[in-house]
Amino acid sequence: MSVRNRELVFLLPALVLTTLGFALVYTVKSETLSWSSLTYGLLFLALFAIAHLGRRFLVPDADPYLLPVTALLSTLGLLLLYRIDPDLALKQAMWLVVGLVAFLLVLASTRDLRGLLRHKYWLGIAGVLLLVITAGIGRNINGSKLWIVVGPIHFQPGEFAKVLLIAFFAAYLVDVREVLTVSTRRVLGVPFPPFRYLAPLLTIWGFSILLMVFMKDLGTSLLFFGALLALIYVATGRAFYVVVGVVLFLIGATGLYFVFGHVQTRVDIWLDPWKDASGSGYQIVQSLFSLASGGLFGRGLGQGYLILQNGNPIIPHLESDFIFSAIGEELGLVGGMGIILLYLIFTYRGLRVAMASRNDFARLLCTGLTSIFAIQAFIIIGGVIKLIPLTGITLPFVSYGGSSVVANFMLLALLLRASDSAARDKLAAEKRAGASGAAPAASASGRRDG
Amino acid sequence: MDRAIRRLFYVFVAMFVGLILMLTYVQVWSAPKLKVNPANTRAVEEEMKIERGLIISQDDQVVAKNVQQGQYFLRQYPFGDVTEPWLGYNNLRYGRAGVERVYNEQLTGQAGLLGVTGSWSQILGKNQRGSDLKLTVSMKVQEVAAKALGERKGAVIAIDPKTGAILAEVSYPRYNPNTLTEDWKTLNADEGRPLLNRAIQGLYPPGSTFKIIVASAALQTGQVTPSTDFNDTGTVTEYGYVVHNFDNKVYGDHDFQKAFASSINTTFAKVGVKLGADTLSEYARAFGFGQGLPWSLGGATSRFPDPAGMDQAHVAQASIGQGEILASPMMMALAACAVANNGTIMKPYIVDHVLSYNNAIIETTEPSAWLHPITPATAATLKTLMIQVVKSGTGTAAAISGVQVAGKTGTAEVANGDSHAWFAGFAPADDPQVAVIVLVENGGSGGAVAAPIARQVMAAALGK
Numbered sequence: 001m002s003v004r005n006r007e008l009v010f011l012l013p014a015l016v017l018t019t020l021g022f023a024l025v026y027t028v029k030s031e032t033l034s035w036s037s038l039t040y041g042l043l044f045l046a047l048f049a050i051a052h053l054g055r056r057f058l059v060p061d062a063d064p065y066l067l068p069v070t071a072l073l074s075t076l077g078l079l080l081l082y083r084i085d086p087d088l089a090l091k092q093a094m095w096l097v098v099g100l101v102a103f104l105l106v107l108a109s110t111r112d113l114r115g116l117l118r119h120k121y122w123l124g125i126a127g128v129l130l131l132v133i134t135a136g137i138g139r140n141i142n143g144s145k146l147w148i149v150v151g152p153i154h155f156q157p158g159e160f161a162k163v164l165l166i167a168f169f170a171a172y173l174v175d176v177r178e179v180l181t182v183s184t185r186r187v188l189g190v191p192f193p194p195f196r197y198l199a200p201l202l203t204i205w206g207f208s209i210l211l212m213v214f215m216k217d218l219g220t221s222l223l224f225f226g227a228l229l230a231l232i233y234v235a236t237g238r239a240f241y242v243v244v245g246v247v248l249f250l251i252g253a254t255g256l257y258f259v260f261g262h263v264q265t266r267v268d269i270w271l272d273p274w275k276d277a278s279g280s281g282y283q284i285v286q287s288l289f290s291l292a293s294g295g296l297f298g299r300g301l302g303q304g305y306l307i308l309q310n311g312n313p314i315i316p317h318l319e320s321d322f323i324f325s326a327i328g329e330e331l332g333l334v335g336g337m338g339i340i341l342l343y344l345i346f347t348y349r350g351l352r353v354a355m356a357s358r359n360d361f362a363r364l365l366c367t368g369l370t371s372i373f374a375i376q377a378f379i380i381i382g383g384v385i386k387l388i389p390l391t392g393i394t395l396p397f398v399s400y401g402g403s404s405v406v407a408n409f410m411l412l413a414l415l416l417r418a419s420d421s422a423a424r425d426k427l428a429a430e431k432r433a434g435a436s437g438a439a440p441a442a443s444a445s446g447r448r449d450g
Numbered sequence: 451m452d453r454a455i456r457r458l459f460y461v462f463v464a465m466f467v468g469l470i471l472m473l474t475y476v477q478v479w480s481a482p483k484l485k486v487n488p489a490n491t492r493a494v495e496e497e498m499k500i501e502r503g504l505i506i507s508q509d510d511q512v513v514a515k516n517v518q519q520g521q522y523f524l525r526q527y528p529f530g531d532v533t534e535p536w537l538g539y540n541n542l543r544y545g546r547a548g549v550e551r552v553y554n555e556q557l558t559g560q561a562g563l564l565g566v567t568g569s570w571s572q573i574l575g576k577n578q579r580g581s582d583l584k585l586t587v588s589m590k591v592q593e594v595a596a597k598a599l600g601e602r603k604g605a606v607i608a609i610d611p612k613t614g615a616i617l618a619e620v621s622y623p624r625y626n627p628n629t630l631t632e633d634w635k636t637l638n639a640d641e642g643r644p645l646l647n648r649a650i651q652g653l654y655p656p657g658s659t660f661k662i663i664v665a666s667a668a669l670q671t672g673q674v675t676p677s678t679d680f681n682d683t684g685t686v687t688e689y690g691y692v693v694h695n696f697d698n699k700v701y702g703d704h705d706f707q708k709a710f711a712s713s714i715n716t717t718f719a720k721v722g723v724k725l726g727a728d729t730l731s732e733y734a735r736a737f738g739f740g741q742g743l744p745w746s747l748g749g750a751t752s753r754f755p756d757p758a759g760m761d762q763a764h765v766a767q768a769s770i771g772q773g774e775i776l777a778s779p780m781m782m783a784l785a786a787c788a789v790a791n792n793g794t795i796m797k798p799y800i801v802d803h804v805l806s807y808n809n810a811i812i813e814t815t816e817p818s819a820w821l822h823p824i825t826p827a828t829a830a831t832l833k834t835l836m837i838q839v840v841k842s843g844t845g846t847a848a849a850i851s852g853v854q855v856a857g858k859t860g861t862a863e864v865a866n867g868d869s870h871a872w873f874a875g876f877a878p879a880d881d882p883q884v885a886v887i888v889l890v891e892n893g894g895s896g897g898a899v900a901a902p903i904a905r906q907v908m909a910a911a912l913g914k
Contacts, residue, residue: 230461234454277489285489291476292484293492305495333477337470344466351459355452367455374462378469387472 004056010068011048014075018044021079021301028302043093044078047100054100058107059420061427065349066419069342070397070412074405076339077398080326081319083302088319088400095402099409106413113362113418117171124168130157135214158220159394159407162227162372163414169204169228170364173235176200177360201245204228209252216262218253219379219391225249227372234354234367270389283322286315287384291328291336298332305329319400321392324384339398340381347374353418358425362418369411498522502540503557503580505549508617508802511589513537514550525550529589531626532596535647536587536619536747536800539627544634548647549583549800552746556581556804556813581812582805586615594910595620598903603642603891604871605649605779608907611787611876611885613817614796617911621648650749653776654889657862658696658713658844658896659874660771662785663823665710665835667733668721670828676707676835686716691763693719693770696844696861696895710835711843713859715770722769727757730768736823737785737795739777744797744820752781772863782860783887786874788821789836789856790882793829795821837879840901845873847901850909854879857904859896868892873900877908884911 048071055067074096082089110116116123134157139147148155208225212218229245256263265280273281273288290306293299306326308314315322328336350370357363376396383390394404476484484490501523505514513533516523525540527533538548546554559580595606595618608617623644625637637644646652668674684700686693695701695715701708709717722730734754735741743749755764755774767773780798788795797820804813824832836856839845844859857875864870871893876885886907888900 230458234458237454274489288476288480288484289487289490289492291473292481292490295477295481305492328473328477333474336473336477340466340469340473344463347462347466348459351455351462355455363455367458371458371462374465378462378465381469382472385469385472385476387468 004060004064007055007064007067008052010065011052011071014048014068014071015045017072018075018079021075022082024300025079025083025302028300044075044096047093047096048074051100051103054104054107055416058104059416061423062416062419063349063353066346066353066412066415069346069349070409073339073342073346073397076327077323077395077400079301080323080330080398081400083330084306084313084319084326091402092400092405095405098402099405102406103409103413106410107417110414110417113365113414113421114359116167116365117174117361120168120171123164123171127161127164127168130161130164131211131215133157134161138215156394156401156403158215159401159403160410162224162376163369163407163411165224166227166231166368166372167365167414169231170368171361173200173231173364174360177235201229201232201241201248204232205245205248205252208249209256212253212256212263213260216260217391218263218266218389219383219393222249222391223372223375223379223393226375227368230371230375231364231368235360235364266389266391270386273386283315283317284384284386284390287322287325288386290315290322290325291385294329294332294336296333298328298330298335301330303330317392320394321380321390321399322384323395323399324381327398328385340377343374343377343396346370350374350415353415353422356422356426357418358422358429362421366415366418369414373408373411495522497558498524500558501579503559503582503805503807505537505557505583505585507585507587507589507592509588509590513585513587513589514540525627527627530628531624532593533587533589534624534627535621535649536616537627539630541627541630544630548747549585553583553801553804556583559807579807581807584802584805586610586617586800586802587619588617588911591618591907591910592620594618595903595907596622598906599888599890602893603648604889604893605652605887606889606903606907607649607779607783607887608911609783609787609798609885611790611882612796614787614798614820615802615817616798616800617884618907619649619800621646621652647749648779648889648891650743650747650778650780652889653750653752653778654870654891655773655775655862655864656771656777656782657860657870657872658715658771659782659785659858659860659872660768660775660777661710661713661718661860662789662832662836662858662874663733663737664718664722664725664730664769665706665832666737666788666824666828667725667729668706669831670733670824671725671729673725674706674721676705676710676831678706680704680706680709680714680717680720682714682716684716686719686766688719688723688766689761689763691766693766707835707838710858711838711841713839713844718769719766723762723765725769727760727765727768730754730765731757733823734775736821737788738781738821738823739775743778743780745799747800749780750778752777771860779887779889782872782874782889783885784820786858786876786885786887788823789829789832790876790885791829792826793822793824794819795823833879836875840875844895844897845875845901847897848873848875848905848908850877850905850912850914853877853908853912853914855905855908856882857901859901861895861897864892868894871899872896873904875904875908877912884908886911 078089078092081092134148139149148157204225208221212221232241257267269281273284277285306313318326327339347370350366354363354366357366373396376393379391380393380395382388394401396408499521501516504512507513513529515526517526536548538550540546540550557580591608599606599620599622603622606620623642625644681703682701693715701714731754739752739754742751753776764773768775784795797818799815801815803811806812833856836858837854840848840855840857845857848855848857855875855877856879857873860872862870871890873888873896876882886904888903890899893899
């Protein structure tokens with residue numbers, strides 16, 4: 001089967017899930033929902049059919065698993081939103097349309113990723129600017145300054161900044177990686193580069209600390225720091241940077257813990273949410289109750305206790321930060337594990353694209369984008385299940401949120417573009433090699449069709 | 451670079467495995483504990499989705515129903531406080547009590563065959579519907595009893611002595627289950643203890659109603675017959691304890707029947723001392739003292755002191771229902787039932803049958819015997835004595851025209867305040883349909899205060 005048709009086949013589970021899921025929620029809540037609400041499901045199907053066609057046309061040789069995984073995550077998210085509040089599902093469906101347009105635009109406009117290299121400083125400046133604006137005029141929602149509110153539109157610049165900054169840092173590392181791997185001294189047997197080579201590391205560290213101070217958000221800080229550290233590691237291959245980076249981050253975080261109340265509160269709630277189960281610990285405690293009531297197989301779609309008698313969700317921000325708790329309650333451990341495995345598959349395919357890429361920039365870009373995606377999923381899931389302190393960021397593709405959906409579709413588009421380029425480069429290389437008689441062309445194409 | 455990316459992937463794998471482990475821990479390992487955490491309102495919410503069965507009185511009055519609010523069912527009690535103490539409550543915040551608690555499984559449809567249909571409808575996503583309860587309580591009698599007791603602390607029970615079916619059960623002060631959530635704090639702080647079911651949980655000195663048991667022992671052991679002669683000089687001194695008659699009356703020469711009808715304390719003290727502590731204790735136990743009440747709604751265990759520790763003064767005191775004897779109103783109602791039902795005490799019950807939502811009877815309470823404290827012959831003799839009480843003795847206020855009523859009054863002295871007023875009786879004497887106990891805390895004399903209440907309740911039960 002060709003790569004393109006394989007993707008079509010893998011889109012089938014999402015199709016089945018959408019049809020069955022929406023029908024199920026409709027059956028359970030038929031008193032309050034109308035038949036017309038089922039059109040969200042149809043809209044969703046149309047969306048991914050277009051996405052598939054666009055991909056087939058624009059990046060025909062790209063990885064066939066990333067889009068189906070995205071489709072599954074989005075359909076689960078839309079399904080849960082439909083169950084929580086059909087109006088939100090409608091809005092999310094519209095955001096998916098916008099996301100799809102952004103996806104196709106990015107695919108169409110970036111024929112060659114190396115084009116981004118020329119604008120790398122602009123990317124960096126735009127990314128930092130977005131964050132600075134947020135820190136300056138952002139609104140504090142749920143303890144973190146992550147939102148810009150203009151009229152009815154809530155905008156989360158951090159979601160776009162993450163793509164821009166990863167692109168910038170990847171480009172920057174391409175330039176300096178040679179230098180960073182040069183080591184002149186050894187301390188205790190560890191290669192120790194001259195101090196000035198620590199500059200990139202110290203920069204991202206300082207950047208993360210500033211994020212924590214100004215956005216009052218441990219999660220965003222951890223997200224950027226983790227992804228950028230992963231980039232430095234992959235660029236240099238030196239574990240040394242990771243060790244120093246982690247130590248620095250721990251020192252910085254500990255310092256902030258004692259200086260800033262909001263960091264302290266977050267950590268204290270994490271350590272003992274039961275102390276104030278109806279106050280500051282309410283969200284995490286309710287999230288745990290939610291997960292516990294779901295058990296192994298969950299209570300079933302529409303059967304959980306997600307909405308209180310007064311119509312409010314039992315956990316504030318259920319549709320965004322706590323959507324994983326809702327999944328855990330209605331779809332159980334099985335559903336939750338499924339989501340986690342989907343993120344793992346996405347991460348695996350993303351890093352495969354990075355490895356397959358023929359140029360350093362594409363490799364670093366894909367590594368960075370995949371890392372920030374994976375870390376984001378880890379931070380929010382880990383937060384709502386009390387593995388790590390809770391922080392309010394979205395669960396990529398699943399949570400409600402326009403910025404998140406659009407930014408992540410752009411991220412996906414960049415990965416698919418890189419994947420397609422890698423396949424083409426490889427094919428071209430094999431053709432050259434085949435022309436000189438080193439490798440038979442048949443085996444090369446055979447591998448591609450696998 | 452490839453090696454670094456591969457390692458990076460392993461780090462992500464480790465992180466995601468960490469998520470899965472923690473998720474498993476929360477959803478499987480610690481879930482049972484989280485589910486019963488007091489801060490967790492999900493169990494309550496789950497139950498609110500179940501359409502609880504109706505509770506219907508013997509005379510077809512709905513005493514507990516549901517009001518639907520969205521997908522939830524809220525409980526409503528049309529009779530308010532009148533159906534307390536036995537109905538209890540099903541409260542989101544404070545849990546359950548009374549019939550609502552004891553029959554929760556049936557009311558929520560978790561018991562028996564219905565459990566299966568319950569889970570089927572759950573699978574189909576439909577609301578569960580519990581079973582209805584058909585009670586033995588007649589709201590007509592219940593309302594008369596509540597009105598007759600009025601706002602006096604105490605308890606009234608009406609019971610069918612032949613089956614043990616409860617016809618009415620009243621306790622005052624009481625609470626309104628419809629406003630329990632709002633009233634909870636006040637109710638708990640109230641010194642009158644409105645949440646206490648006095649009919650089965652209250653323990654009181656039974657006073658002269660205990661003479662039913664003393665007379666049973668004396669008659670059945672052959673110690674006395676109704677015509678055995680006694681002489682009263684107004685007092686009897688046993689081991690330094692002086693026994694007086696009520697109102698310090700002096701009766702002179704009389705027989706045992708007269709002693710019972712007029713409740714002559716001196717004679718009962720003599721009879722009791724002659725019977726001895728062991729025999730009295732044995733008979734008290736035979737009537738149910740020292741044993742838990744034989745039904746699901748529970749209640750306090752009535753107490754008779756350990757005979758080994760009783761001297762003659764104690765025995766004399768016990769013979770007139772004073773001292774360390776403590777009885778629940780239900781216990782004394784069952785003593786009256788023993789006489790009414792040829793010496794056999796039936797187990798009390800309040801739910802006659804359980805009906806599925808399509809009106810099929812799925813559970814019926816079969817009347818069953820509990821104790822046989824006296825022989826039918828002794829019961830018959832005692833019945834004649836109790837008829838005399840109402841005909842010409844202390845209990846004339848309980849008489850109903852056209853119906854032969856049997857009974858025994860009691861005026862139990864208490865350390866502080868007025869005496870507790872008691873009346874235990876049944877009617878019609880030749881074919882008892884209803885046995886009644888009345889207790890009015892610090893109400894005064896049994897004949898003047900309790901007997902009129904008993905008359906109204908018995909009349910209501912007999913349709914008079």
